[in-house]
Amino acid sequence: MFHLLLAACLANDPAICAERLLPAADAPDQQDCQRKAEPIARDWLARHPDLKGGEARCVATSELPALTVTEIADEVYFHQGAVEQLSHRNQGRIANTAFIVGDTVAVIDAGSSRAEAEALYAAIREVTDKPVSHLILTHMHPDHIMGAEVFSEAGATIVASARLPEGVARRVDDWMMSIPRQIGAQAFLGTHIASIDQKIDAPMTISLGSTELMVTPVPKAHTDNDLLIHDSDSATLFTGDLVFRGLTPSLEGSLKGWLDWIAAGPPMPDIALVVPGHGPVAATWEEAVAPEWQYLEALRDTTRKAVSGNMPLSRAIPAIVSMMKPFSEGWADFDATTAHNASTAFSQIEWE
Structure with missing residues (x-):
């Protein structure tokens, strides 16, 4: 299979460019892909007015950058x-x-x-x-x-x-x-x-x-x-x-x-x-689910402590993050995400 790649740049910053894959032009052979390239690229750019288009080319599947699956x-x-x-x-x-x-x-x-x-x-x-x-x-x-x-x-x-x-x-x-x-x-x-x-x-x-x-x-x-x-x-x-x-x-x-x-x-x-x-x-x-369950239960329990202690939100968030530290192992971005979660959980538990 062959695929259309269109060079595109930001209209307001032509130094920022990349090739974009336009799957509407997919074809079993390169000639067919190239035949469809111009109208498909034109229509795509009309729907993306923040971009300016450049060269279009058709390549085989093996030439595309692909995620590892x-x-x-x-x-x-x-x-x-x-x-x-x-x-x-x-x-x-x-x-x-x-x-x-x-x-x-x-x-x-x-x-x-x-x-x-x-x-x-x-x-x-x-x-x-x-x-x-x-x-x-x-x-x-x-x-x-x-x-x-x-x-x-x-x-x-x-x-x-x-x-x-x-x-x-x-x-x-x-x-x-x-x-x-x-x-x-x-x-x-x-x-x-x-x-x-x-x-x-x-x-x-x-x-x-x-x-x-x-x-x-x-x-x-x-x-x-x-x-x-x-x-x-x-x-x-x-x-x-x-x-x-x-x-x-x-x-x-x-x-x-x-x-x-x-x-x-x-x-x-x-x-x-x-x-x-x-x-x-x-x-x-x-x-x-077991690690997530443990984390969310701890978030509920520590937030309840903060709410029952009549802490204002500004004090409750760092207090909850601190009380949650024993549950931090194995979790990436623990402090920042837990602070966000503490704010959300506090507003919900405050009204229980």
Whole structure:
């Protein structure tokens, strides 16, 4: 297969440039790709007025920069993001992403930038030339969703919680300014928010022919728009950021709701693998959730102490972080994320 790469630069800073992959021009031979290049590049640039285009060229799949993926089960492929926060060093590639190959391909999460999603798309094309039919976004956070436009251009239906668009709309202006500073303007070049095609508020099944994906909305927990995805053939459960491993859990939804979700036990009886939003794949439900459960329980208990001691928020946050120190082992970015969590938990527990 051959793919169109378009040189593009920021219109207001022509020193910041990169090649962008335009999947709409994919073709079985180079001549066909080149024939489609000019109109597709022109239309794409019209939809990205912040960019100016340059040379376009068609290259084979083997020439594309691709994410490294591992086949964790039959026809289930996984890329583990860096277990750390966004930075120039990791170019924002911190969230786990995955794809399942059936008669078509379903992708789970799209990364924090167009460049990351292009590299994920290249990894898919190294495995199969089957069409990408679906992109499922596990929740609204930018490290999971900002690359979605690539898969929309490839023809995928973008699936997300019905509550996701509202959450994104409240934050996207800040993200479009802050993320380029965090990961680098070149790494973020060409990244635009994509629209959601299928908004769900009840469990639904996506058929890939040889396997089915059960997609289930979860009550308010990590966020108010979390989804679970279960692959019937491999019994792999994709949790998004309902499960963190290695990177300190980040609370934006409901602490009580998150603890209740974990306490309820495995959401389905047949789970062979658990793929978290961050960190390595787990072989069992207990292995996946036990450290997070301990952390969140400690966050609840220490925050209750601060609230019952009538501490103001300004004193409570450092006190909670200090009381949480015994639970810091194995968690990256512990202090900063726990301080954020303490503020969120304090406001929730204060009103219990």
